[in-house]
Amino acid sequence: MYNPFYLIDYFWFPRIPTNNEKPPTIYSILESIVNYGTDDKQKIKDLAKEGRTTIFNFDYPLTDKVTKEEFECMILNHYLMRRIGFDTVTAFRIQLNVKLNEIMPTYNKMFDLLYNNDLFGEITKKDGTDNRKTENKSETENTINNKSENETISDLRNSKLPQNKLQNVRDGSYVTDYNYNTTNSNDNSNSKGTSSSNVNGSDTNEYHETTSRIDMFDIYTKFNSEIKHIYTLIFNDLDELFYSLV
Numbered sequence: 001m002y003n004p005f006y007l008i009d010y011f012w013f014p015r016i017p018t019n020n021e022k023p024p025t026i027y028s029i030l031e032s033i034v035n036y037g038t039d040d041k042q043k044i045k046d047l048a049k050e051g052r053t054t055i056f057n058f059d060y061p062l063t064d065k066v067t068k069e070e071f072e073c074m075i076l077n078h079y080l081m082r083r084i085g086f087d088t089v090t091a092f093r094i095q096l097n098v099k100l101n102e103i104m105p106t107y108n109k110m111f112d113l114l115y116n117n118d119l120f121g122e123i124t125k126k127d128g129t130d131n132r133k134t135e136n137k138s139e140t141e142n143t144i145n146n147k148s149e150n151e152t153i154s155d156l157r158n159s160k161l162p163q164n165k166l167q168n169v170r171d172g173s174y175v176t177d178y179n180y181n182t183t184n185s186n187d188n189s190n191s192k193g194t195s196s197s198n199v200n201g202s203d204t205n206e207y208h209e210t211t212s213r214i215d216m217f218d219i220y221t222k223f224n225s226e227i228k229h230i231y232t233l234i235f236n237d238l239d240e241l242f243y244s245l246v
Helices: 026-034 044-055 068-078 089-116 166-170 216-241
Strands: 005-008 011-014 122-125 129-158 177-206 210-213
Touching: 026 044, 044 068, 068 216, 089 216
Parallel strands: none
Antiparallel strands: 005 011, 122 210, 129 177
């Protein structure tokens, strides 16, 4: 009796087509992995989740920004009705391993850049009160010393004898009235002054804090678009592993 399945790694896989038959689809492979020989059949939507570890039984680089289950289910569900481009499932898995190790380092960087951006952050404008105290102190000391010394001499001589010679008046030989005064004056003045000033003041700046959310709908739309773009690039690279569509 013809058995349409064969056993690999304790799982039944579709037999390789002969006589120009086409290779199996991802759906038929997952059906054989998950539902063959069981009474509790898994629904189509759960096939990728339940059978992914059998397909992806190898290591490849994947950023921690994307879960391994989410990533692998995305690939399997995208190619669910596509036929593998190899004669055996083992050959397909080998080439899938090679391809993911080749392309994922680049796409991991793209995932990291997208998730590291604070797309869902808040714009915060800070206002408030900033009290600052200022203190200024100045001190000035001035010293002025003034000293002056003056001497005044008053020499008054008078002769009633007009015949006397002027020299006789000067040397005091013929002097009727004589008045000789000497005045000395000393002035000393010292002035010293000290002035101090203290200025205390406060400078107050007012600020307020307000928080506003970015339009979440626009951000989510942009984020979702970028995610789809990255997966589209990944799918374009993986297309060569599947049977060409006619």
